[in-house]
Amino acid sequence: MKILLDECLPKRLKGELTGHDVQTVPEAGWAGKKNGVLLKLMVEVFDVFITVDQNMQYQQPLEDLPIAFVVLVARNNKLETLQPMMAQVLWLLNTIKSGQLVEVREGK
Numbered sequence: 880m881k882i883l884l885d886e887c888l889p890k891r892l893k894g895e896l897t898g899h900d901v902q903t904v905p906e907a908g909w910a911g912k913k914n915g916v917l918l919k920l921m922v923e924v925f926d927v928f929i930t931v932d933q934n935m936q937y938q939q940p941l942e943d944l945p946i947a948f949v950v951l952v953a954r955n956n957k958l959e960t961l962q963p964m965m966a967q968v969l970w971l972l973n974t975i976k977s978g979q980l981v982e983v984r985e986g987k
Contacts, residue, residue, distance in 0.1 A: 885930035895965035953985040
């Protein structure tokens with residue numbers, strides 16, 4: 880699965896998503912792009928977008944896009960906070976569908 884990590888996430892989080900082709904927004908050359916532009920760019924290349932932006936679903940119509948969204952809900956975006964959540968994200972990647980947005984919460 881091709882996964883795009885939002886630029887607000889630590890680059891080293893890529894190592895937690897073994898078995899997948901993972902890039903960060905800066906690696907894709909899209910650093911600084913606003914969500915609307917970023918969405919248009921990513922849907923042609925990626926299957927899943929992982930972010931901590933909890934407002935994305937209210938700012939953009941996501942349900943008709945050919946990409947799935949994982950929102951990490953945590954107290955901060957530090958690697959040590961997000962790493963324990965990656966087991967749930969990996970499990971979720973087996974079932975998530977295009978247009979679906981799923982929140983993964985810290986401590987659950």
